[in-house]
Amino acid sequence: MINPFFRNHGPFTVKKIFDLLNVQFLDVSINDEILDVKDLVSAENNNITFFHSKKYEKFAFKTKATYCITTKSLCNFLPKSCKSIIVDNVLIATALITKIFYPDSVNDNFDNKVKLIDKITLTNDVNFGKNVLIGENVKIGKNSSIGHNTIIESNVIIGDNCLIGSNVIIRNSIIKNNVNILDGCIIGKKGFGFFPDKIMNIRYPHIGSVIIEDNCEIGCGSTIDRGSLSNTVIGRNTYIDNQVHIAHNNKIGNNCIIAGQVGFAGSSTLGNNIMIGGQAGISGHLKIGNNVHIAGGSGVIKDIPDNSKVMGYPAKNLKSFIKDNK
Numbered sequence: 001m002i003n004p005f006f007r008n009h010g011p012f013t014v015k016k017i018f019d020l021l022n023v024q025f026l027d028v029s030i031n032d033e034i035l036d037v038k039d040l041v042s043a044e045n046n047n048i049t050f051f052h053s054k055k056y057e058k059f060a061f062k063t064k065a066t067y068c069i070t071t072k073s074l075c076n077f078l079p080k081s082c083k084s085i086i087v088d089n090v091l092i093a094t095a096l097i098t099k100i101f102y103p104d105s106v107n108d109n110f111d112n113k114v115k116l117i118d119k120i121t122l123t124n125d126v127n128f129g130k131n132v133l134i135g136e137n138v139k140i141g142k143n144s145s146i147g148h149n150t151i152i153e154s155n156v157i158i159g160d161n162c163l164i165g166s167n168v169i170i171r172n173s174i175i176k177n178n179v180n181i182l183d184g185c186i187i188g189k190k191g192f193g194f195f196p197d198k199i200m201n202i203r204y205p206h207i208g209s210v211i212i213e214d215n216c217e218i219g220c221g222s223t224i225d226r227g228s229l230s231n232t233v234i235g236r237n238t239y240i241d242n243q244v245h246i247a248h249n250n251k252i253g254n255n256c257i258i259a260g261q262v263g264f265a266g267s268s269t270l271g272n273n274i275m276i277g278g279q280a281g282i283s284g285h286l287k288i289g290n291n292v293h294i295a296g297g298s299g300v301i302k303d304i305p306d307n308s309k310v311m312g313y314p315a316k317n318l319k320s321f322i323k324d325n326k
Contacts, residue, residue: 004174004209005137005155005172005209006102006104006105006172006207007102007104008035008036008101008102009100009101009102009103010033010034010035010036010100010101011033011034011035011036011046012033012034012100012101013030013031013032013034014028014029014030014031014032014033014067015030015031016100017034017048017067017097018030018085020096020097020100021069021085021087021093021096021097023085023086023087027083028083032046033046034046034047034048034066034067036048037049037097037101037102037229038065039229039230040056040059040060040062040063040065040068041059041063041230042230043063043064043065044064044065045064045065045066046066047064047065047066047067048065048066048067048068048069048085048097049063049065049068049069049082050068050069050070050090050091050093050094051063051068051069051074051077051078051090052070052071052074052090052091052094053074053285054074054077055285057074057077060074060077060078061078061079062079063078063079063082064081064082065082066081066082066083067082067083067084067085068082068083068084068085069085069090069093069094069097070085070086070087070090071086071087071088071090072086089195091204092195092202094204094229095195095202095203095204095205098204098205098207098229099205102205102207103205105190105205105206105207106203106205107190107203108171108189108190110153111135111151111153111154111171113135113136113154114133114134114135114152114153114154115133115134115135116131116132116133117132117133117134117146120134122134122140123139123140124140124141124142124143124144125142126140126144126145126146127144127145127146128145128146128147129146129147129148129149129150129166130148130149131148131149132146132147132148132149132150132151132152133150133151133152134152135151135152135153135154135155135156135171136154136155137154137155137156138152138153138154138155138156138157138158139156139157139158140152140158140162141158141159141160141161141162141177142160142161143161144158144159144160144161144162144163144164145162145163145164146164146168147164147165147166147167147168147183148166148167149166149167150164150165150166150167150168150169150170151169151170152164152170152171153169153170153171153172154171155171155172155173156170156171156172156173156174156175156188157173157174157175158170158179159175159176159177159178159179159214160177160178161177161178162175162177162178162179162180162181163179163180163181164181165180165181165182165183165184165185165220166183166184167183167184168181168183168184168185168186168187169185169186169187169189170185170186170187170188171187171188171189171226172188172208172210172226173187173188173209173210173211174209174210174211174212175212176211176212176213176214176216176236177214177215178214178215179212179214179215179216179217179218180218181212181217181218182217182218182219182220182222182242183221184220184221185218185219185220185221185222185223185224186223186224187210187212187218187223187224188209188210188225188226189223189225189226190206190225190226190248191206191225191226191227191228191247191248191249191266192225192247192248192266193206193228193248193266204228205228206225206226206227206228206248207227207228207229208226208227208228208229208230208231208248208249209227209231209232210224210225210226210227210231210232210234211231211232211233211234212224212234213233213234213235213236213238213254214236214237215236215237216234216235216236216237216238216239216240217239217240218234218240218244219240219242219243219244219260220242220243221242221243222240222241222242222243222244222245222246223244223245223246224246225246225247225248225266226248227248227249228248228249228266229249230249231249232246232247232248232249232250233250233251233252234246234252235251235252235253235254235255235256235272236254236255237254237255238252238253238254238255238256238257238258239256239257239258240258241258241259241260241261241262241278242260242261243260243261244258244260244261244262244263244264245262245263245264246264247264247265247266247267247284248266248267249267250264250266250267250268250269250270251268251269251270252270252274253270253271253272253273253274253290254272254273255272255273256270256272256273256274256275256276257275258274258275258276259276259277259278259279259280259296260278260279261278261279262276262277262278262279262280262281262282263280263281263282264282265281265282265284265285266284266285267284267285268283268284268285268286268287268288269286269287269288270282270288270292271288271289271290271291271292271306272290273290273291274288274290274291274292274293274294275292275293275294276293276294277294277295277296277297277298278296278297279296279297280294280295280296280297280298280299280300280315281298281299281300282300283299283300283301286300286301286302286303286304287303287304288300288303288304289304289306289307289308290306290307291306291307292304292307292308292309292310293308293309293310293318294310294311294315295309295310295311295312295315295318297313298310298311298312298313298315299312299313299314299315300314300315301314301315302314302315312325
């Protein structure tokens with residue numbers, strides 16, 4: 001993932017990283033530099049990544065990272081070119097590393113550099129309502145409009161022919177062409193990522209973005225969190241109803257229809273042409289295939305293969321659900 005919005009404060013030496021994690025130096029040059037922290041898929045040479053669950057072993061096996069934060073039980077799944085950094089808690093260690101590379105991503109304070117839209121110069125003519133605020137590094141395409149009391153904070157790209165409603169807040173997001181974002185949406189805030197502790201919870205940095213592809217609609221009052229180490233993505237021509245929550249790192253495919261009050265936990269991947277009924281819940285780290293129908297009120301806690309129709313809690317094959325509930 002190339003991060004367009006948060007500045008990388010690296011590189012840092014191997015010694016600094018190992019000292020921060022309080023681990024021993026084993027067969028490494030302590031003065032070598034680590035350039036960035038990335039996920040298993042996007043990591044490159046001289047990057048550090050993390051591997052905390054066997055569920056991701058196929059990505060671990062192919063990673064190009066030079067270093068990987070992991071556990072003793074998982075390190076054998078990594079390629080020989082990737083040096084293991086063994087820790088007790090992979091996610092806490094990764095959070096500590098990400099904080100030093102991207103310290104600005106930890107907190108989501110309000111943007112105090114915004115200006116009234118009529119006080120700034122935009123490249124294209126934009127139709128706007130009253131009390132619209134625009135931050136730095138914002139680009140808005142042709143024939144777009146923005147409703148009353150909306151705040152487009154720093155680090156946002158909006159394409160052509162977009163309609164942004166009233167009382168909307170957008171930050172750290174890339175919105176493609178012909179997208180409608182209705183009233184009251186909040187897009188691009190940090191996700192609900194932290195590790196509970198008895199003294200003080202440890203906040204996980206979110207350095208990703210929200211990417212909304214062409215021809216999408218996001219219903220009133222919906223929230224879409226930006227990714228942690230990867231992006232949250234809404235696929236082309238996907239329509240989302242009112243009051244839907246999409247947590248960090250979710251990837252939703254093309255031509256999907258998601259009804260009101262559906263909730264997504266983090267890091268699930270959905271295919272194309274999916275339909276989800278109202279008030280369904282999708283657990284985290286799942287893979288849902290193409291052409292899947294999920295009935296309203298269902299609770300999805302397992303992967304769903306292509307062309308399935310499911311219902312109930314836990315969600316199961318529709319025919320089985322009907323048979324069991326006659």
